[in-house]
Amino acid sequence: MGKIYQKLLRVREEKGAGFLVLLDPDEIPLAEIEHHAEMAEDGGVDGLLVGGSLLFSNNFDDFIAGLKKRTKLPVIIFPGSSRQVSPMADAILFLSLISSRNPNFIIGEQVLAAPIIRSMGLETISTGYVLIESGKITTVEYLSDSRPIPRDKLDIAAAHALAGEYLGMKLIYLEGGSGAKYSIPDEMIQYVSNLISVPLVVGGGIKTPEDAHRKVKAGASFVVIGNILEEHKDLTLIRDFSQAIHTA
Numbered sequence: 001m002g003k004i005y006q007k008l009l010r011v012r013e014e015k016g017a018g019f020l021v022l023l024d025p026d027e028i029p030l031a032e033i034e035h036h037a038e039m040a041e042d043g044g045v046d047g048l049l050v051g052g053s054l055l056f057s058n059n060f061d062d063f064i065a066g067l068k069k070r071t072k073l074p075v076i077i078f079p080g081s082s083r084q085v086s087p088m089a090d091a092i093l094f095l096s097l098i099s100s101r102n103p104n105f106i107i108g109e110q111v112l113a114a115p116i117i118r119s120m121g122l123e124t125i126s127t128g129y130v131l132i133e134s135g136k137i138t139t140v141e142y143l144s145d146s147r148p149i150p151r152d153k154l155d156i157a158a159a160h161a162l163a164g165e166y167l168g169m170k171l172i173y174l175e176g177g178s179g180a181k182y183s184i185p186d187e188m189i190q191y192v193s194n195l196i197s198v199p200l201v202v203g204g205g206i207k208t209p210e211d212a213h214r215k216v217k218a219g220a221s222f223v224v225i226g227n228i229l230e231e232h233k234d235l236t237l238i239r240d241f242s243q244a245i246h247t248a
């Protein structure tokens with residue numbers, strides 16, 4: 001078992017749930033990256049995810065190196081495509097978009113990335129990525145050309161999560177999409193988390209500590225927050241999220 005995956009499991013065991021912050025290289029200038037790393041560490045974040053569905057900037061390595069310079073938190077790539085790889089990171093979520101029927105995002109990008117990842121010696125964390133309808137067409141939905149699972153179809157979401165676990169995936173990620181209008185329904189989290197035994201990651205459209213708290217109460221093992229922290233850049237808000245997630 002990889003070191004970073006073990007670390008994530010320890011966080012879940014010791015704190016009940018983990019707080020992951022998504023940093024998008026397109027949204028944060030390189031000059032500010034060290035400041036973000038420090039805030040995350042001071043704010044009680046458990047790990048940093050780096051990536052985005054699209055990438056305009058060409059500073060992926062420098063971005064991750066900047067984070068690593070300032071923090072001991074695990075820096076994990078959350079790739080939008082096979083081009084988002086870097087030897088600077090601690091690990092990569094090796095995602096398969098299992099709710100899609102578009103083979104490119106189920107296995108195509110993975111085949112392109114695998115040999116490079118091997119040569120970089122990056123730890124891979126196999127992740128079943130499940131896209132849920134969230135009130136608007138998100139970038140990930142559009143770019144992956146895949147239909148999200150309807151919000152009220154708990155059984156469909158659960159069947160995908162189980163299939164991911166049976167295929168050997170180490171995490172299941174219920175994703176509303178970055179900037180989602182609505183976060184993943186609590187009932188869906190509850191239904192899915194009761195059926196699977198691997199950790200459940202939940203993200204997309206979570207805008208308040210209260211909502212994050214509800215996700216953990218419902219059964220999320222990790223909560224991912226992106227947009228709202230990028231908008232506010234506020235240490236107090238990070239601390240509030242941390243407390244809400246760690247004391248559920």
Ligand code: 1GP
Nearest residue numbers: 178179203204205226227
């Ligand atoms: C997106 O789940 C993450 O992949 C985070 O979403 O930016 O909406 O917080 P937000």
